[in-house]
Amino acid sequence: MVNATKGLFITCDIPMAQFIINMNAALPASQKFIIHVLDNTHLFVQPHAAEMIRSAVQEFRDQNSYEKPN
Numbered sequence: 406m407v408n409a410t411k412g413l414f415i416t417c418d419i420p421m422a423q424f425i426i427n428m429n430a431a432l433p434a435s436q437k438f439i440i441h442v443l444d445n446t447h448l449f450v451q452p453h454a455a456e457m458i459r460s461a462v463q464e465f466r467d468q469n470s471y472e473k474p475n
Contacts, residue, residue: 412440413455415448421462422446428461 415425425448429439438454450458 410440411452412449413452415450415458417446417448419445422448424462424465425450425458428458 415422417425422442422445426439426442429437432438438451438457439448440451441449443449
């Protein structure tokens with residue numbers, strides 16, 4: 406018998422995958438969203454976490470980007 410799980414497949418670079426894995430590890434067990442880490446650049450996560458991941462990644466990028474002073 407086959408067991409199927411609905412989820413979201415994420416492809417990213419290694420540092421961003423580590424950021425998402427660390428974000429998941431910081432949550433309590435009841436709120437963890439990673440279903441399976443497939444390899445260094447691919448994650449399978451619960452679909453309800455998509456917007457949370459997207460906003461955390463955007464905030465991380467905003468904090469770590471350089472803008473040339475005027």
